[in-house]
Amino acid sequence: MSIRSTLRRTALTAAAVAAAISLAACSPSGGSGASGGETENPYGLITPGEIRVASLGDAKPYTFTDEAGQFTGFDVELFTDVAHRIGIDEVVFTGQDFSGLLAAVANGQFDVGVAAIGITDERKKTVDFSDGYLAGYLTVMASPDSGITDESSLAGKRLGVVQGTLQEAYAVKNFTDTDLVRFPDNNAAISAVNSGSINAHFLDYEAAKEYATQYGLVNAIDIPSFDVPAGFAIAKGNTAFQTALNEALHAAMEDGTWKTLYQKWFPGSPMPDQYLPSSEQTATPSATPTN
Numbered sequence: 001m002s003i004r005s006t007l008r009r010t011a012l013t014a015a016a017v018a019a020a021i022s023l024a025a026c027s028p029s030g031g032s033g034a035s036g037g038e039t040e041n042p043y044g045l046i047t048p049g050e051i052r053v054a055s056l057g058d059a060k061p062y063t064f065t066d067e068a069g070q071f072t073g074f075d076v077e078l079f080t081d082v083a084h085r086i087g088i089d090e091v092v093f094t095g096q097d098f099s100g101l102l103a104a105v106a107n108g109q110f111d112v113g114v115a116a117i118g119i120t121d122e123r124k125k126t127v128d129f130s131d132g133y134l135a136g137y138l139t140v141m142a143s144p145d146s147g148i149t150d151e152s153s154l155a156g157k158r159l160g161v162v163q164g165t166l167q168e169a170y171a172v173k174n175f176t177d178t179d180l181v182r183f184p185d186n187n188a189a190i191s192a193v194n195s196g197s198i199n200a201h202f203l204d205y206e207a208a209k210e211y212a213t214q215y216g217l218v219n220a221i222d223i224p225s226f227d228v229p230a231g232f233a234i235a236k237g238n239t240a241f242q243t244a245l246n247e248a249l250h251a252a253m254e255d256g257t258w259k260t261l262y263q264k265w266f267p268g269s270p271m272p273d274q275y276l277p278s279s280e281q282t283a284t285p286s287a288t289p290t291n
């Protein structure tokens with residue numbers, strides 16, 4: 001009895017010493033050791049100290065690659081900031097097709113999916129999400145002379161959607177007289193609009209605005225998607241990672257970082273109140289939408 005408890009105490013002490021040593025070895029700079037173990041890899045990352053992110057190269061201004069091939073955009077900068085707050089500066093973004101993105105996170109090829117991914121019950125069967133960080137519209141974008149001005153004018157038209165998006169699901173359900181044409185990514189769909197092989201493309205509001213400016217297209221129909229905010233997708237059941245991301249995300253909202261990034265990447269767009277510092281939130285929710 002007493003021998004056993006002594007042994008247990010000894011084992012605990014040894015574990016505590018080992019933990020203290022490994023903590024000391026890690027701090028303050030984090031070090032470069034990748035020996036694994038829970039202490040050094042509390043979030044269960046594929047490679048300790050690094051976050052691998054599945055993203056998109058052509059969803060400007062959310063996530064895209066610049067001329068130098070570097071990932072940037074609102075979601076990219078916000079996630080990079082959040083990662084820094086949980087002590088990780090090694091963040092590696094990789095472009096994927098949207099349709100494969102959540103599966104790639106679920107099966108452990110990536111630690112996180114970051115791509116304006118709306119949080120839905122359907123997707124929650126595959127992955128867990130952080131809290132929401134973005135809410136806006138789904139937009140049908142067309143050439144100015146397309147004659148598309150509302151949902152009914154889409155009848156008989158050919159409409160592009162990216163596979164696996166909310167836009168695809170919405171169109172299947174609501175645009176029943178429209179010919180849907182599925183694409184792997186936005187760039188392919190926009191080329192088809194520009195060549196005239198489809199009449200319009202259905203994508204996220206800010207991405208549409210970006211292409212509109214570039215190619216002289218217009219945002220023909222905006223459909224509110226505020227009830228489906230975007231979140232960071234992670235593997236199911238990784239509560240430590242989820243909690244840490246959420247705390248860091250809310251800190252980024254509270255100190256104005258979210259607002260600064262929003263104004264940088266979405267200038268002129270109405271700001272969802274709930275992500276602003278609490279001191280700047282209006283008492284009455286949803287005053288007058290300015291769109």
Ligand code: SNW
Nearest residue numbers: 115116117118135136165166225228230
């Ligand atoms: O539901 C919206 C959300 O309100 C915000 O506007 C950001 O985009 C959304 O999350 C929808 N995004 C699409 C989706 O989740 C397409 C994502 C993409 O093309 N990267 O399917």
